[in-house]
Amino acid sequence: MKISSMQEYGLRCILCLAAHKCDTPMTVREIAEKECLTTDYVEKILVTLRHAGLVKSIRGVNGGYVLEMPSKEISVAKVLESLGPVELGKSICKRFSGETDKCVHQGNCSIRPVWGVLNQFIYKFLSRLNLENLNQSENELKAEIERQCI
């Protein structure tokens, strides 16, 4: 059970933009240096985020990337979704091994509700969190989440 590295790194990159207070856009190189990633990889991630409408690019000298909207309006769920699937069991029930072209449990699958409930919780949780929330110290955030969610 894991998130893809694109999702994790993408979240970090966009968080970089959210934390960047200056008016000037942030270049790919700056983000890459901050996160210790290669510029090529950061590039790729940002292109995906741009296609999802979460960041926008400014070309030319002094160009770079900025958030498309205020950090408060960008939920973690949106960021992760744009970089890959967020639901847990979804892909499995669509991939089938060899012999049949539909899930053996089509009619009655007792595993489905397990993923269902988890997905619902995960999605709700990630939708409530936005980049502004994440833009505070680890301890503050932890406290806030625990107060709010448990």
Added chain:
Amino acid sequence: MKISSMQEYGLRCILCLAAHKCDTPMTVREIAEKECLTTDYVEKILVTLRHAGLVKSIRGVNGGYVLEMPSKEISVAKVLESLGPVELGKSICKRFSGETDKCVHQGNCSIRPVWGVLNQFIYKFLSRLNLENLNQSENELKAEIERQCI
């Protein structure tokens, strides 16, 4: 965000064993047929489950696999854990990209609590569920989970 196919298929296979009421063990072939997987793949999965002490094998003619303990005592969490990681962000904070040998956010990572809370919820939830619970119709289970968990 996804579970590995080994985890999904492994859960299905051990669920097969749990649902198998006869005294005789179930052969790899029978499980494979029921789940529409190849015998080789089922084999591989069962070996893993055996190493985790969740099933035991009986060799020779009339052999096969049986649960190592009553289905009530086997939690879904244990099954999934034995087949791969269950925690979400764990592997990411240990994999690093290229340039440094430790996480850039070591000291103060606001993403960590996000995975932390999710992991805690997921783990609790999957620990409460056992194979006996799953061994009922989709609708019954769904009702039970929703009553209990939300």
Added chain:
DNA sequence: CGGAATCTTGACTATTTTATCAGGTATTGT
């Protein structure tokens, strides 16, 4: 005993996901 049924193992191949590379295109400042 001897062979059929069944598990056991490890190496191998295929597919998907990650990450890099290199060459291209757009924009801006001077």
Added chain:
DNA sequence: ACAATACCTGATAAAATAGTCAAGATTCCG
């Protein structure tokens, strides 16, 4: 205009995951 800066794109390489194959070991039964 033009050179510098920075985004854009598609091909390719590397690594991880998924799935297959083949030969071996163990047990049962006649």
